[in-house]
Amino acid sequence: MKDQIIAKLKEKYPKINLSKARLDAIADKLKVTEESEIEGKLEELNDIFPFAEIAKQDDRIRGLGNKDQKPADDKKPDSKTETNDSDNAEVPSWFKPFAETVPKLLTRLEAIENGKTVDTRKSQLEAKLKDATDAFKNTTLKAFNRMQFKDDEEFNAYLEEVETDAAEFVQTEANNGLSQTRPPITPKGTTTKQASKEELDAVMPNLV
Numbered sequence: 792m793k794d795q796i797i798a799k800l801k802e803k804y805p806k807i808n809l810s811k812a813r814l815d816a817i818a819d820k821l822k823v824t825e826e827s828e829i830e831g832k833l834e835e836l837n838d839i840f841p842f843a844e845i846a847k848q849d850d851r852i853r854g855l856g857n858k859d860q861k862p863a864d865d866k867k868p869d870s871k872t873e874t875n876d877s878d879n880a881e882v883p884s885w886f887k888p889f890a891e892t893v894p895k896l897l898t899r900l901e902a903i904e905n906g907k908t909v910d911t912r913k914s915q916l917e918a919k920l921k922d923a924t925d926a927f928k929n930t931t932l933k934a935f936n937r938m939q940f941k942d943d944e945e946f947n948a949y950l951e952e953v954e955t956d957a958a959e960f961v962q963t964e965a966n967n968g969l970s971q972t973r974p975p976i977t978p979k980g981t982t983t984k985q986a987s988k989e990e991l992d993a994v995m996p997n998l999v
Contacts, residue, residue, distance in 0.1 A: 793818040799829045807842045810849040923957040
């Protein structure tokens with residue numbers, strides 16, 4: 792995924808000349824599971840700390856590195872050697888605080904994204920538990936808060952298992968409830984007898 796991140800960054804920001812070391816640092820810190828997520832994550836990072844500003848500092852480092860170099864002879868170094876030297880140039884003291892800021896921002900962005908992912912997954916889990924009992928729901932959510940998933944595929948598999956377990960639990964509870972329901976008890980000796988025509992004729996005059 793690292794190569795795809797660097798390629799997308801160069802494609803989306805073609806005029807920004809970041810050093811190879813800077814590109815590698817961004818690609819290493821940008822956590823994505825799908826290639827389709829790369830562009831959105833790059834935009835978020837660029838909003839927090841513009842790549843154009845980072846590139847300006849990289850240019851200054853390249854300039855200082857080239858200025859300090861002492862050529863061994865009059866032969867002009869090829870572009871490949873020049874690029875490698877500039878990328879490996881020692882970072883000046885005035886730039887070190889800035890250089891330390893980028894990893895911190897990337898780490899902060901990663902934490903924000905992880906928090907969003909956890910909230911989204913919890914909402915999906917709660918939706919699967921909407922018909923479950925409170926006891927089952929609370930137990931499952933407590934377990935979820937202690938779990939970690941390496942990717943969306945692993946979480947989706949867990950979600951399917953929970954959905955199946957919840958449905959089985961609800962059905963079991965319903966079956967247990969039905970088994971405990973008994974018909975009303977009729978006292979012994981109590982029978983229902985239909986009155987005869989003669990008995991009705993005898994009673995009717997008293998009712999009029």
